[in-house]
Amino acid sequence: MTRLSLGEAIQQVVNLVSVTGDADEVVSAIVNAARQMMAADEAYLLLREGSHLVLRAADGLPEVLLGRSLFRIGEGIEGWVADHGEAVALGDVQQERRFRDIPGRQSPVHALAAVPMKLRDDVVGVLATSGMAPFPPAGSRITGLEILASIAAVTLENERLLAQERRRLRQAELLLELAAVQHLELLPFLQRVASTANAALDAQDTILALRDERSREVTCTAGASGAAESARRRDAAALGILDTPWAIQVISSGQPLLYDDVALDHSLRSDLAILGMRSLLAVPIQIKGKHRGILMVASAQPGRFGSEDVAVISLIASQAGLSVQRSELARQQVEVSREQARQQARHDFLGLVSHELKTPVAVLKAYIELLARKAEIDPSRASDQEVLGRMLEQADRMLAMIEQILDLQKLEMGQLTLELSRFDLAELARRVAENLQLTAGTHHLEVHASGGLPVLADRRRIEEVLFNLAENAVKYSPGGSQVRITAGTGTDAASGTEEAVVTVADQGIGIPKEDIPRVFERFYQGKSGFHRGHVGLGLGLYIAREIVEHHGGRIRVDSAEGKGSTFTFTLPVAGNGG
Numbered sequence: 218m219t220r221l222s223l224g225e226a227i228q229q230v231v232n233l234v235s236v237t238g239d240a241d242e243v244v245s246a247i248v249n250a251a252r253q254m255m256a257a258d259e260a261y262l263l264l265r266e267g268s269h270l271v272l273r274a275a276d277g278l279p280e281v282l283l284g285r286s287l288f289r290i291g292e293g294i295e296g297w298v299a300d301h302g303e304a305v306a307l308g309d310v311q312q313e314r315r316f317r318d319i320p321g322r323q324s325p326v327h328a329l330a331a332v333p334m335k336l337r338d339d340v341v342g343v344l345a346t347s348g349m350a351p352f353p354p355a356g357s358r359i360t361g362l363e364i365l366a367s368i369a370a371v372t373l374e375n376e377r378l379l380a381q382e383r384r385r386l387r388q389a390e391l392l393l394e395l396a397a398v399q400h401l402e403l404l405p406f407l408q409r410v411a412s413t414a415n416a417a418l419d420a421q422d423t424i425l426a427l428r429d430e431r432s433r434e435v436t437c438t439a440g441a442s443g444a445a446e447s448a449r450r451r452d453a454a455a456l457g458i459l460d461t462p463w464a465i466q467v468i469s470s471g472q473p474l475l476y477d478d479v480a481l482d483h484s485l486r487s488d489l490a491i492l493g494m495r496s497l498l499a500v501p502i503q504i505k506g507k508h509r510g511i512l513m514v515a516s517a518q519p520g521r522f523g524s525e526d527v528a529v530i531s532l533i534a535s536q537a538g539l540s541v542q543r544s545e546l547a548r549q550q551v552e553v554s555r556e557q558a559r560q561q562a563r564h565d566f567l568g569l570v571s572h573e574l575k576t577p578v579a580v581l582k583a584y585i586e587l588l589a590r591k592a593e594i595d596p597s598r599a600s601d602q603e604v605l606g607r608m609l610e611q612a613d614r615m616l617a618m619i620e621q622i623l624d625l626q627k628l629e630m631g632q633l634t635l636e637l638s639r640f641d642l643a644e645l646a647r648r649v650a651e652n653l654q655l656t657a658g659t660h661h662l663e664v665h666a667s668g669g670l671p672v673l674a675d676r677r678r679i680e681e682v683l684f685n686l687a688e689n690a691v692k693y694s695p696g697g698s699q700v701r702i703t704a705g706t707g708t709d710a711a712s713g714t715e716e717a718v719v720t721v722a723d724q725g726i727g728i729p730k731e732d733i734p735r736v737f738e739r740f741y742q743g744k745s746g747f748h749r750g751h752v753g754l755g756l757g758l759y760i761a762r763e764i765v766e767h768h769g770g771r772i773r774v775d776s777a778e779g780k781g782s783t784f785t786f787t788l789p790v791a792g793n794g795g
Contacts, residue, residue, distance in 0.1 A: 226254035227364055234368065240376035244274040247344070247369045252276045254361055255330060257346035262334075262369060263287060263295055264342040270299055273342070273373075279321045293317030295331050295343045302340045304332040304359055308351045324349045332362045334370040341370050388417045388529050395536055403544045407439040410512070410537045415441035417533065418526050420514035422494060425537060426459050427502060427510035459511065464499065468508045472577065473500045473527045478519040496521035500531050504538045504545075512537060528615075582612035635675040635767060639791050642679070642717050643670040643704040649683040650702055659696040662687065666704040672717050673791040674768050682761045682772075686721040686784045689757070694725035694781070706790065715790050716770070722783040728776040736774055737762040761786075 221229065233246045244262055252260035259277035263270035269286040272278070288296040297315050298305055310316040310329045318326065331345035344366040395413045398406060407425055415423040425439040458464055467474050476482060476497040494515035502510040512534040514522065589605040592598040643666035650662040672679075683702075690700040700723050707718040728736060735741045742755040765772045765786045776782035 221250060221253040226250040226361055230365060230368055234372070238379075240372050241274070243372045244369055245276075247365050247372075248274050248276045251344060251346050251362055251365050254365075255346040255348070255358055257328070257330075257348045258350075259326075259348070260344075260346045262342060262344050263299075264373065265290070265299055265340065270295055270343060278319065282319070282321060287319055288317065294329055295345055298331045298333050298343050298345075299340050302333045302335065304330075304363060306330040306359055310347075327351055330359060330362060332359065332366045334366040336370045336374050341373070342366075344369060384419075391417045392529070392532055392536075395533065403540060404439070406540045407537055408441075410533060410540070411439040412441040414512055414514055414530055414533045417529055418498070418514045418522060420516050420521070422515045424458055424513045424515075425502070425510065426464075427504075427537075427541065428459055430504075430507065430509060458513070463497075464511050464513075467499050467501050467511050471501050471503070471508050473498065473531065475522060475524070475527060477522075480519075495519045498522040498526060498530060500527065500534045502534045502538045502541075504541045509541075510537075578612055578615045582609065582616065585609045585612060633763070633767060635678065637673055638676055639671060639673050640676050641669050642672045642674075642719065642788065643668070645676065645680055646683055646702050646704045646719060649680060649687055653684065653687050653691065657691045657700075660691045660694060660698060660700055662691075662700045662702065664702045664704070670704050670706065670717050671791040672788045674788055675764075678764045679768075679788070682764050682786065683719070683721075685757045685761050686786075690721055690723035690725065690782070690784075694723040698724040700724075707787070709787070717788045717790050718785065719787075720783055720785045722781065724781045727778040727780050728774065728782055729778045733774060733776060737772070 227250075229250050230243070230247055234243055237243065248260040248262050251257070257277075259275070261275040261278050262273050264273045265271075266286070268290050270288040270290065271284065271286050272282050275283065288299075290296050291300040294305055294307070294310065294313065294315050294317070296317075307313055307316075307329050309327055311325065311327065316329070326347045326349060328348040328351045329345065330347075331343050333340045334342035334344055344362055346362070391413050395409065398409060401409065407427075411423045411425045414420070414425075420441075423441040428434065459468070463474055474497065478495050479497050480495055494517055496516040496519055497513065498515075499511050499513040501508040502512055504510075512530060514530060516522070585605055585608050589602065589609060592601040592605060643664075646666065647664045650664045654660075654662050687700060687702060694700060700721065703718075703720045703722070705718055706715055708714070709716050737758050739756060739759040741759075762772050765788070768788055770786055770788040772784065772786040774782055774784050
């Protein structure tokens with residue numbers, strides 16, 4: 218085998234990364250380059266999955282091992298590296314008590330070098346090389362292995378994020394397709410709803426069941442399945458599903474039900490045994506303010522659904538409820554024209570989304586805050602505070618995302634209205650900074666304004682813009698750094714008129730040059746969007762731009778990677794009679 222120098226190995230991988238987005242191809246190239254660089258007999262990449270290290274790629278090991286768990290965390294040299302996050306290079310592993318051999322090897326291993334794959338200081342896997350004879354002196358080649366491991370970690374994380382975004386995009390496409398469906402009778406449409414839910418959540422079985430408001434009998438069912446045999450079992454279960462304890466719980470409480478593994482709950486085993494399912498997610502279907510049915514997705518794979526799927530299936534269930542509501546209204550008001558009905562359905566849908574998503578999350582947040590206050594005064598529950606704090610952060614994040622989605626819909630439908638009033642923009646900036654400072658940790662927010670800055674604008678919307686920009690500055694700045702907000706006046710170069718100018722400057726990671734032209738685009742997230750786990754919808758800056766431009770102002774960003782960012786927006790200054 219040709220031996221590569223450290224520079225050649227890294228260059229070979231970097232060249233491949235620049236021309237392909239195939240993670241499998243890149244990872245295979247990494248293990249091949251590692252093997253050549255170390256003059257080893259084997260090279261392999263292990264991914265951390267829970268408490269196990271699973272073989273993702275290998276050069277020199279039997280292919281049958283791919284996808285198998287080879288070590289537990291802490292077991293063997295590789296498990297030790299994953300546990301401690303430190304590189305190991307040994308010339309004779311046979312004398313090392315930590316060594317555990319890989320099954321299927323034909324010859325005993327003597328040399329072993331393993332380095333951790335790190336992502337934001339978390340060990341996500343191990344890159345290792347082994348030889349039947351001692352390696353040449355490791356030296357800087359361990360550094361080369363660490364660089365290759367870093368490239369592998371980023372590549373696989375990008376693959377995961379891309380798969381996640383593709384799934385979200387697919388869900389959005391399915392929801393839009395469903396919303397665009399017209400001229401279908403009720404039952405075919407409900408079948409379309411079930412099929413959309415099954416596809417959007419990658420489920421194996423989906424059941425939609427509705428009960429008549431007066432007779433309480435099951436009036437209609439619909440379903441979707443990945444297999445004919447499963448479909449027969451599903452159809453047999455659909456008629457009685459509304460009488461199961463868990464379905465009654467969903468309908469009576471109006472709350473979603475999510476089980477990672479129904480086999481762990483004895484009350485659910487018999488109910489779902491006919492379906493052979495393990496994961497369960499069910500949400501109520503609301504019709505004219507009353508819960509009259511459920512939409513359920515199930516999978517034979519435990520842990521198949523997550524909390525983010527609740528929002529998706531709730532939107533789909535809302536479409537089902539709206540379809541029934543439209544059908545019933547049509548029987549009572551046949552004189553309403555089709556266009557009027559369609560417009561009303563849009564408004565009803567928007568109202569239902571707001572109620573079905575925003576209100577429950579707000580209630581959940583209130584309960585969490587109550588529990589957090591109790592934990593603060595109860596020393597025995599001190600360990601709960603961190604968990605409750607994280608739950609509160611996620612509730613706030615969900616509420617913010619719901620607001621962004623609703624704002625996006627209003628923008629796209631031309632329904633974003635402004636409630637103009639005269640207020641002091643400088644004072645508003647101080648208020649936003651004071652409120653954000655309470656949760657900004659060690660960051661220090663400063664507001665600089667020489668005096669009052671009167672503007673005629675929508676106070677709540679401008680506060681949303683200020684908070685979004687300041688919060689982003691805190692998120693993407695190191696702890697202890699300063700976020701500077703400046704409010705003053707300037708002159709519009711085009712018209713020569715006076716305008717209010719606000720800047721929000723941070724000392725953070727900055728924005729790559731290639732991302733700057735697109736930061737205000739809808740759904741766009743550059744590399745910095747995933748920094749330290751701050752993953753969102755990519756709507757905040759888009760909505761901020763739309764709000765500012767609806768006021769007749771402008772917004773821009775000046776940034777350099779590693780040197781911080783400065784966001785600037787302008788608004789017309791209020792006249793003396795404003």
